[in-house]
Amino acid sequence: MKVKAADYLLYDQASKTYRVDPEQAVRDDVEKHHWLHVGRTILKDWRLYLMLVPMILIFLFWRYFPMYELLGCFKVDDTVKTVNEQFFAGFSNFRLLLFGGNNPNMSQEFWRAMRNTFLLSFYGLCFGFPMPIILALFFNEVKSNIARSVLQVMTYLPKFMSTVVMTSLVIMLVKQGSSIGVGNMGILSQGLSAIGLVSKNAAQAGLLNNPAFFRTIYQVSGIWETAGYDSIVFFAAIIAISPTSYEAAQIDGANKWAQMRYVVLPSILSTIVIMLITRIGSLLTIGYEKVILLYNTDTYMTADVVSTFSYRYGMAQGGKVGLASAAEMMNNLVGMLLVIGANTIARKAANTSLY
């Protein structure tokens, strides 16, 4: 509330002078009292507020302070100085990334990373997102509890393995053949080349050394890792459907497909929408850990995403912190707009929202 000096003064008609308004003083007191009240409440309830402290500190130090470091994107890269000492450079890092300027290769590399980020997420949305829903529909058909539990336990398992274990297995399964002898290529490459899905030469050279296969390997291993576990939430939505809905549909003469279309799908739609929002929200936050563990110099063409781009320039090769921050800034801002946008659309269209 804004208080003007005139609020305190009242014009007295009789004496033709101004005098102090006593009511304003009271109102002022209440205003002050409000903050006093806040202070008193906190003091009285200090245990409750003390409980918040560790969590707030962790988030402040290790989630919000990095956002301050992110402002390094406006600074010139100078390896010996800290963010505070560096020279303010305006949007030169952004210009360099977006339009090239004096180093066209850099902007080409950035746009390649941008495109790869988008494509990896987009393919994940197309192939990775429907898989858990299909699995859940299938699980619903398995009426024997024991058989279903066994199948579910088997499909959840990969989710609990670390990225390192998963990528190590992938690397070993599709690794290149040695020049001596026939064998020594990974068992999966061997199987794939035997049934003719990949050529013998490509399998021999190692599928992970070939940019053409990176996206497929990334998506297939992603499905292997998460599809089973992600189906839990859809399966929970499906078993919540009351059996009477199916019976009613059956009496109306609905076959299996019609039941899927008119009973199951509408019932799990809100779950699908919410999972879709989460998915779109993380569209640009491709897991850098997995890409860093899987890619190599031969596959930068299709594998290099924005976070690995900034990892290379900001950490691995070092030095270009400002440039790396600028790349991440753009990526994360677009990501945030996507979350908020997807959430707003879902709230308007389907009346469900996550935030």
Add this chain to the structure above:
Amino acid sequence: MKRKLEITELIFKIISYTLLTIFALCCLYPFIYAISAAVSNREAVEYSKIILPPIGLQFEAFSEMFNNNMFWNSYANTLFLTLYGTIWSMLSSILGAYALSKKRLLFRKFFNFFLVFTMWFSAGIVPQYLNYIATGKVFAGMGITDDKWLVVIAMGMQAMNIILLRNAFEGVPSEIEEAAIVDGATETQVLTKVYIPMSKSTIATVSLFFAISRWNGYFWARQMISNSNEHPLQVFLRLRLDQYTDPEFLAGWNKVYAPDSVIYALIVCSIIPILIIYPFIQKYFAKGVNVGGVKE
């Protein structure tokens, strides 16, 4: 009419069973293959003769790992990070979530936003890295020179887990808390005697998530822990993988087992603890996947 219905249903059922079985076997196969390859002889591994059962049993690949002190070191380091990391994350999450679940908390909306915003926008890995280095220096100034403690304290906090706990605490009926307060319970006693016992299953689930993410943590452990004696298991595994697929290192290989077997043995060792506790914990999984609980 009736008959046709049964046929479509039957076909759908057969398709579901077949595809699910195939998918489940595909999920499991790489792990079984890893176990077989770890105990097969050199020829079988190098010429990829193994399909499912091991060929020409040997256990030297395992014993090479077991005789390596670095391996046991890394195991101990992972246990350290998992134990202390989970305790620290759970402690701060439970306390914070309890305070957030209280309607009488002032600025509650602001604190919730403070959490949820970190799910929308993250600074990215390079600023995080700079920040970890800076806080590492602060820690060193305070006398904590062990990088492991920085990993324990700074990493692995997740807003989503706190929200899960907050929602569980909000589900506890307020009458029970009021009764406890009437009986003279303090705030701390209300938390430890009422709220924590009443949301046991969520607490178990969230601790499980924290523990697994600590056990599996790789990237920041590798970036932040400089001393190779302090590396956790995942980092050790990746470094060995790089070493054992390096042609120069393999040039003089003359053992009875293939170098791949050592990698597979290491993979098996690192997943065994998870495989052992997996049957006991898997009933909690469904609990953790809540939908739309973020909204305030």
